[in-house]
Amino acid sequence: MKRFFSLFVALLCCLTLSATAETQAPETPEAQTARAVVEAVAAEDYDAAVELFSAELAATLSAQALQEAYEPLLAVIGTYQGIHSITQYSADGAEIVMVQCAYEKSGLMFTVTFTSGSVAGLFMQLVAIPEIDGLEAPIDSTTREEVALRPGAEDETIATLLIPDGEGPFPAVVMLAGSGPQDKDETSAVNAANRPFYDIAEELARQGVASIRYDKYTYAHAANMTEDEIALLTIQEEYINDAVAAVAALRADARIGDIYLLGHSQGAMLVPRIMQAIEAQEGLGEIAGGVMLSGSPKPLWQISMAQNVALLGDEQMESYEAILSEQIQLANSLDTMTEEELITKTVFGVSAYYQKDETSVDAAQAALKNGRRLFIAQGDADWQVTTADGIEAWKAALEGAQFPVEYHLYENLNHLLMTQEGSVTRTLMDYALPGHVSQQVIEDIAAFILAGE
Structure with a gap:
């Protein structure tokens, strides 16, 4: 699990944001929970963060795994400074809350996914903070x-x-x-x-x-x-x-x-x-x-898929083969999706609507x-x-x-x-x-x- 989690830390930063530009979101219940998760991780209280997860996520992403994914990043981005912005959007029947945090040397985006009101996914991605650029x-x-x-x-x-x-x-x-x-x-x-x-x-x-x-x-x-x-x-x-x-x-x-x-x-x-x-x-x-x-x-989604496959070991491939197969099937069906499906579905972390356009030439x-x-x-x-x-x-x-x-x-x-x-x-x-x-x-x-x- 650690390796697959780290994979998303490494790769989604260059894909997800291209289709999810920031908008100001109110402090919905999901946003409040996402804030609590992020603040717990930033305080290195991993047990407190995991307590906010759904039972399914907690079973696969333990406090130790979360610690092993987060702490190596601190050597690069420095000490936590605070939350920069919180944004929220809906996709594929889920609520996605993106919490952008400022650190001493860079920024870190926490993407918290909610299904049925529970935290079903947590991804971390390195991002730039405008104040430190240039x-x-x-x-x-x-x-x-x-x-x-x-x-x-x-x-x-x-x-x-x-x-x-x-x-x-x-x-x-x-x-x-x-x-x-x-x-x-x-x-x-x-x-x-x-x-x-x-x-x-x-x-x-x-x-x-x-x-x-x-x-x-x-x-x-x-x-x-x-x-x-x-x-x-x-x-x-x-x-x-x-x-x-x-x-x-x-x-x-x-x-x-x-x-x-x-x-x-x-x-x-x-x-x-x-x-x-x-x-x-x-x-x-x-x-x-x-x-x-x-x-x-090659199309963008194929490059993303290749990156994911290259980083998965045999054991991880067995666990996530179904996920990869589902994403490949979605990518191959872009031309037959309805407009509503294109807008609401994602393919390898990017809007299907965007992916269809990207592959059109x-x-x-x-x-x-x-x-x-x-x-x-x-x-x-x-x-x-x-x-x-x-x-x-x-x-x-x-x-x-x-x-x-x-x-x-x-x-x-x-x-x-x-x-x-x-x-x-x-x-x-x-x-x-x-x-x-x-x-x-x-x-x-x-x-x-x-x-x-």
Whole structure:
């Protein structure tokens, strides 16, 4: 049980939040009980927490198992500071209460599931707390500007534009972050010093490549999203609208030349689809190419399933085979679900409505149709997207492509394209130490882009 519980600590943080942006919830009975559970865990009174569980959950998640799952996290996130927010929503006949807590170095989201009024599930996931995010940019000759996406609109988003020193026009990248609510730097929830997009943007500017990046919609506007907007969230709202606005802003800037899309993780998986959506807009022109980092051509739910299966031992597989089979069956029936079923059911922790939309465009087929040059890369220490599901799957899916595709596999780099320190643990602890995106990776990206000029 401990291993499976830790699995959800490690993985659901990058999936669940993408479909469940925060809304303010009243202190319902479920919210009050969830608060009591969280406060007991934070006080390290595990027996008190388990007393609030249903009999079924208490039989599988003991006080000792809860302690063994929680205490290792404290070495990474530091001391408990308090509850940051409590949100609640309904799904699949259950009540879900999400309690976001602030810790000394990061945040921790407790997801408490209720069935028939009883605590039937408890998951912990590392998240970022806005107050601790961000560091000052270094002072150099790079021009940094704020650009408004959808200026004047209720959902206006402020983007950061970096322009290299010298005379343009410069090629530019629109940066597409990974799954879940992400700030413009892709600040790590485990260690706020790890900011992949910050590293990439700063170094690309030094190499002569401009960039525009922004907080994802589900991060920047989560507090203002209605329940209906959350329930009906798709790739259009989460990614495409912002990307279209970013390209429009770049097209209006005389300092910018060719435009590329640069995606990481789920952002990389969506580069071909987003490229099509942008080029369908009148006046935005063609996208010159794509940079796809730590991504996969496979549907998001298949990557989630692979992560879960990889972390389950034989004994755990026997216990949870029925759960996995049920989730796979749901995933395979997305096309036949009613709209009500899509809205109320979840598949591998994500709204079925969202999953159906995400699977509606085949990434590799879209890339082949686009015909734009591509740079595809990942690290060989990446366990969130294995090389089999990542770079090797891309090679197979794009075989025979009639356009240039560069493949780069980097030794001992993790999912963040940072050096993997020590043995791979297959948990978010692999990202606990501060690091930077590999200089070689960024230089290779810059060389790919500049070669197209």
